[in-house]
Amino acid sequence: MLDLNTLTPAQYRARYLALQEAARRRAATALPPSVTAPQPLEKPLKTETVPPGAYVALRLKRFDVLRITNDSGTPGAALFLWNADDVSERYNAGDTVKLQWTTTLTTGRVLFSDMGRVLASITADTSAGHDSIIGPNGPAQAGTGANGRDNLRLAGAKFGLTRRDLAPAVSLFSHIATDETGRFQYHAAAASGAMVELRAEQNVLVALSNTPHALSPVTAATGPISIAIAHRPPAEDDLCRHFTEEAVRGFINTDEAFS
Amino acid sequence: MTAILDITLPARAPFSATLKAGQIMRIIDLEGQQAVDALFYNAQDRSERYSAQDTLAAQASSGGPYYLQTGSVLRSNEGRAMLTLVADSCGFHDTSAGACSCEANTVRFGHETRFMHACRENFLTELAKYGMGKRDLVSNVNFFMNVPIRPNGELTVDDGVSEPGGEIALRAEMDVLVLISNCPQVNNPCNGFRPTPIRIIISDT
Numbered sequence: 001m002l003d004l005n006t007l008t009p010a011q012y013r014a015r016y017l018a019l020q021e022a023a024r025r026r027a028a029t030a031l032p033p034s035v036t037a038p039q040p041l042e043k044p045l046k047t048e049t050v051p052p053g054a055y056v057a058l059r060l061k062r063f064d065v066l067r068i069t070n071d072s073g074t075p076g077a078a079l080f081l082w083n084a085d086d087v088s089e090r091y092n093a094g095d096t097v098k099l100q101w102t103t104t105l106t107t108g109r110v111l112f113s114d115m116g117r118v119l120a121s122i123t124a125d126t127s128a129g130h131d132s133i134i135g136p137n138g139p140a141q142a143g144t145g146a147n148g149r150d151n152l153r154l155a156g157a158k159f160g161l162t163r164r165d166l167a168p169a170v171s172l173f174s175h176i177a178t179d180e181t182g183r184f185q186y187h188a189a190a191a192s193g194a195m196v197e198l199r200a201e202q203n204v205l206v207a208l209s210n211t212p213h214a215l216s217p218v219t220a221a222t223g224p225i226s227i228a229i230a231h232r233p234p235a236e237d238d239l240c241r242h243f244t245e246e247a248v249r250g251f252i253n254t255d256e257a258f259s
Numbered sequence: 260m261t262a263i264l265d266i267t268l269p270a271r272a273p274f275s276a277t278l279k280a281g282q283i284m285r286i287i288d289l290e291g292q293q294a295v296d297a298l299f300y301n302a303q304d305r306s307e308r309y310s311a312q313d314t315l316a317a318q319a320s321s322g323g324p325y326y327l328q329t330g331s332v333l334r335s336n337e338g339r340a341m342l343t344l345v346a347d348s349c350g351f352h353d354t355s356a357g358a359c360s361c362e363a364n365t366v367r368f369g370h371e372t373r374f375m376h377a378c379r380e381n382f383l384t385e386l387a388k389y390g391m392g393k394r395d396l397v398s399n400v401n402f403f404m405n406v407p408i409r410p411n412g413e414l415t416v417d418d419g420v421s422e423p424g425g426e427i428a429l430r431a432e433m434d435v436l437v438l439i440s441n442c443p444q445v446n447n448p449c450n451g452f453r454p455t456p457i458r459i460i461i462s463d464t
Contacts, residue, residue, distance in 0.1 A: 009452035094357020104412035116362030182324035214316035
């Protein structure tokens with residue numbers, strides 16, 4: 001039997017390089033539009049408009065789909081998630097980027113919890129980027145105005161949670177990337193009408209705030225975002241559930257909790 | 260420099276200590292290429308804790324890089340300075356990739372790695388001594404760990420660039436509880452596939 005505690009450094013390295021090569025191959029393969037085209041969101045259970053600077057606290061059931069539309073091209077929306085059945089399980093930014101070998105979160109990728117399980121899948125995305133390294137703004141950027149950090153705390157408070165229950169979050173509709181000198185550059189806010197769609201893979205609590213990215217030169221939201229929720233279980237050949245071998249293993253862990 | 264504490268922390272081991280404001284903690288990578296995972300809490304109110312995003316947002320706003328180096332100020336979830344990296348022989352410390360866990364290992368490296376040792380096990384062991392738990396775990400600092408974020412978005416764990424005897428020094432800007440996991444990971448190159456001991460020195464200057 002393979003004893004993983006006694007392999008040689010060369011054997012460990014070979015295992016790592018094989019995984020890395022597969023991840024790079026996956027990242028370099030463009031998906032055809034027929035695979036990534038958003039599916040219609042029929043019969044929404046709920047729709048709501050979130051004004052600039054405001055937030056919502058949402059409860060989603062497993063396989064509910066949350067569509068977030070940036071109606072006005074506002075520079076970011078802050079997002080955090082918890083497992084509704086055990087709030088000590090929550091979004092983990094480090095695992096999300098590390099397990100998928102990329103900071104690029106878009107259609108096909110998933111949002112991991114700290115327990116090696118998937119909280120939500122990104123089932124559609126027409127935005128130019130979402131960031132989970134620098135993340136939403138706070139009082140340091142927004143001054144006395146509404147900010148992502150405080151709004152996520154307020155949304156969490158509506159579920160009885162405190163600042164202990166927050167960790168690095170996502171800033172949707174925020175295109176940032178490193179340059180050759182190792183600096184993050186903020187590129188642009190999303191276009192008006194940009195949309196991202198998340199499918200809950202567990203019962204989840206969602207904090208969503210209409211507030212900018214921490215590096216946005218515009219530090220207050222410039223217009224509304226809107227949400228729509230519908231129930232749509234994944235098809236057999238669902239993209240997110242099969243996109244990478246890491247996702248497949250993450251869904252083994254996730255589905256085990258519901259079997 | 261009179262050491263208040265001077266220990267060798269064995270490979271794979273956990274550690275914690277409280278630093279008074281102004282005290283210095285040095286971490287020495289004795290044999291090189293050893294990742295040292297660290298988390299920090301305000302010793303007076305532990306719900307104020309290290310925030311990787313506050314740290315990187317402030318650093319990026321002043322033109323700094325996406326990793327930690329000499330001069331980096333480690334900030335809390337209230338945006339306050341907790342510690343400053345006052346000396347650094349390595350020049351590159353990660354704060355984006357988080358700590359390894361048994362559960363994340365199953366996803367990243369396969370279910371056969373589930374029962375191997377991991378940093379979050381070390382963190383939880385130390386946190387339990389203070390009545391704390393999983394809710395207190397947030398993205399940490401990985402000293403001496405080389406995690407490039409490339410312009411195309413790729414994030415990997417590459418071979419460490421820390422030489423034997425490499426050293427960092429942190430100055431506490433408030434009273435801080437420090438958690439350390441001398442990383443046990445062998446499934447990626449963060450420890451050169453061979454975890455090794457580190458030395459920790461705490462002093463008043």
